[in-house]
Amino acid sequence: MSASMHDGAEPNLTPMLDMVFQLVTFFMLVINFKGAAMDLSLKLPVLGSARPLDTKGKEDVIVLNIDQEGHLNVYGKQQDVRQYITKEARLSAMNATSRNAAFKSGDELPTMVVVRADKATPFKLLNEVIDTCRKNNFRKFSLKVVNREERR
């Protein structure tokens, strides 16, 4: 009796630990840091024909989240459109100069501007943002849409 009292019934934790590590590994692999740049509260336009285009990470991008009032949100913070785009253009020009010595000020910037605008954003506000980008020598634009209406 006294011997059985001392023998503690210890569960074998090894399979549980294995399973938990597998789950941790799964979540670590699927975590998406790019998603932080996206404002998921925006309702993007729906176009059935739009397909994702993979640039294989070779292209520099800046993501502009534009809400219905034309405000620019970057990583959850509201930014002044002109200041932000001018700063990004300067950085992109510096990168381009370091990669290609022949790059001159005023040349087309290699960075792609990803526009994520709410579908109810008036054209006037959107066009102001696009014009500011064009004045800062951004030429490549990617307009984001979704294939089907999201359920929230």
Place this chain on the structure above:
Amino acid sequence: MRRKRKKRDSESVELNLAAMLDMAFQLLTFFILTFRPAPIEGQLVLQLPPPLPVTDVETQQQEQTGSGGGEAGLKSLIITVDADSGGNVSSLKVGFGMLFKGPANESNLHKLDQRLRDAFTLYAGSFEQVLIRAAPALHYGELMRIVDVCMQQKLADGTNLQKVSFAELAE
């Protein structure tokens, strides 16, 4: 001496897995709580020309449709889109001709597709880009439906049209 060694061999070393399991569960909780799968987004890639000051839109339109000059020296096909107070398309012109009045529904977008296809095949090489002149109130979602139709057009060299630029109509 011999006896001692025997005793040490029989003692099994047991790791305390509980602490490691606690830590693993904490990591798991963190990843589960922060897990938010990114939505699958499509994109339309555009190559916009550098901005040029526009003094007279009507003159520019005549220049662009007539002599093939215009913005950044590209021959442009001009689409004029008007909007109602709700930001929806109310009418659409291709060049100077009215294509439709009313919303950008399936049948009207099909008409637009047909007209653009005709323009890009019958006058192959006449146009290098599409210039969309839109009303300030037009919603981005509505504009994208028109851009989408434009992007499906093929140029004379067989490549898809990528050069689409925008201008704002006077209020």
